[in-house]
Amino acid sequence: MTTKFDELLGRFHAYLASVDHALVRDAVARIAWDMPARALEPHPLGCLRHLARAVELAPPAAKPLVQWLAEHRNDLRWGQTYGEADFGKAFIDNYGWLEMFGTRGHFANEEVAAGLLILGPDIVYPDHHHVAEEIYMPLTGGTEWRMGEGGFRRRAAGEVVHHASNVNHAMRTAEEPLLALYIWRGGPLAAKSTITGTATQGRG
Ligand SMILES: [Fe+2]
Numbered sequence: 001m002t003t004k005f006d007e008l009l010g011r012f013h014a015y016l017a018s019v020d021h022a023l024v025r026d027a028v029a030r031i032a033w034d035m036p037a038r039a040l041e042p043h044p045l046g047c048l049r050h051l052a053r054a055v056e057l058a059p060p061a062a063k064p065l066v067q068w069l070a071e072h073r074n075d076l077r078w079g080q081t082y083g084e085a086d087f088g089k090a091f092i093d094n095y096g097w098l099e100m101f102g103t104r105g106h107f108a109n110e111e112v113a114a115g116l117l118i119l120g121p122d123i124v125y126p127d128h129h130h131v132a133e134e135i136y137m138p139l140t141g142g143t144e145w146r147m148g149e150g151g152f153r154r155r156a157a158g159e160v161v162h163h164a165s166n167v168n169h170a171m172r173t174a175e176e177p178l179l180a181l182y183i184w185r186g187g188p189l190a191a192k193s194t195i196t197g198t199a200t201q202g203r204g
Contacts, residue, residue: 003037005106008072011065012100012114015181016137018061021160023135027112027183035107040077045096047118048073050177054118057140057176059157066139066179069098069116077106081192087126090201094120097182103189113189119143119178125171126197132187134163136180143178146170170197 016028051070058066069076078096087095095118099105102113113132116139119125127146136145137160144152145161147169155161163169165186171178 004072004075005037008065008068009033009035009100009107011068012181015062015065015139019137019158019160023162024137024160024183027135027185030185031112031114032109035101035109037107038105040106042075043077043079044074045078045080046093047096047120048078050094050118050120051179053177054140054179057157058179059139062139062157065181069179086195087124088201091123091125094118094123094177095125102184110189111185113184115182117178117180117182119171119173121173121175121177122201123173123178124197124201126195127168127170128193128195128197129166129168130187130191130193131165132184132189132191133165134169135183136161136163137182138178138180140176140179142176143171143173143180168196 013033016024051073055066055070076098078098080096084092097115097117099113099115101107101109103110105115138155138157141157144154146152147163148167
């Protein structure tokens with residue numbers, strides 16, 4: 001079945017193929033890109049308002065992907081793993097993800113999950129961990145990332161952030177929103193993370 005989402009998958013693949021990093025090359029090579037599409041009901045979220053700014057911030061290699069997302073955002077099935085009880089209302093109004101492929105995404109893949117995460121400005125995604133190994137590629141800069149016992153480090157768009165299995169990690173945005181591409185592999189692909197951090201929002 002060919003759908004308009006094939007173009008999205010093509011742009012997603014093209015961006016990943018442009019990333020000059022051994023871990024990403026290995027992950028991309030292991031993915032069977034000829035995946036069957038799923039028919040999913042669209043599910044827009046409030047955080048999609050940040051995509052317009054993400055288009056402006058995205059580096060040239062990511063622009064075609066981010067532009068497609070912004071134009072078609074209301075046709076896609078966006079999700080949230082957490083609720084207001086987990087991290088508060090400000091978080092829920094500024095957070096969402098799109099599973100491109102995986103056990104529940106727009107394309108079916110039982111081995112690997114990948115997609116996009118949005119966080120609005122001034123949002124803290126507290127310490128959490130999960131069995132799956134995670135590779136993040138921020139497509140907008142300015143967000144601070146932390147893994148293990150280390151401190152927060154600001155990452156630029158196009159960097160590769162690797163979270164090993166079961167190691168705590170956290171993110172916090174500053175004045176700009178975060179759009180990040182993620183790949184999950186080697187664990188339950190739809191598992192909810194174990195949260196160990198506190199949920200206070202804002203940078204005060
Ligand atoms: Fe994670």
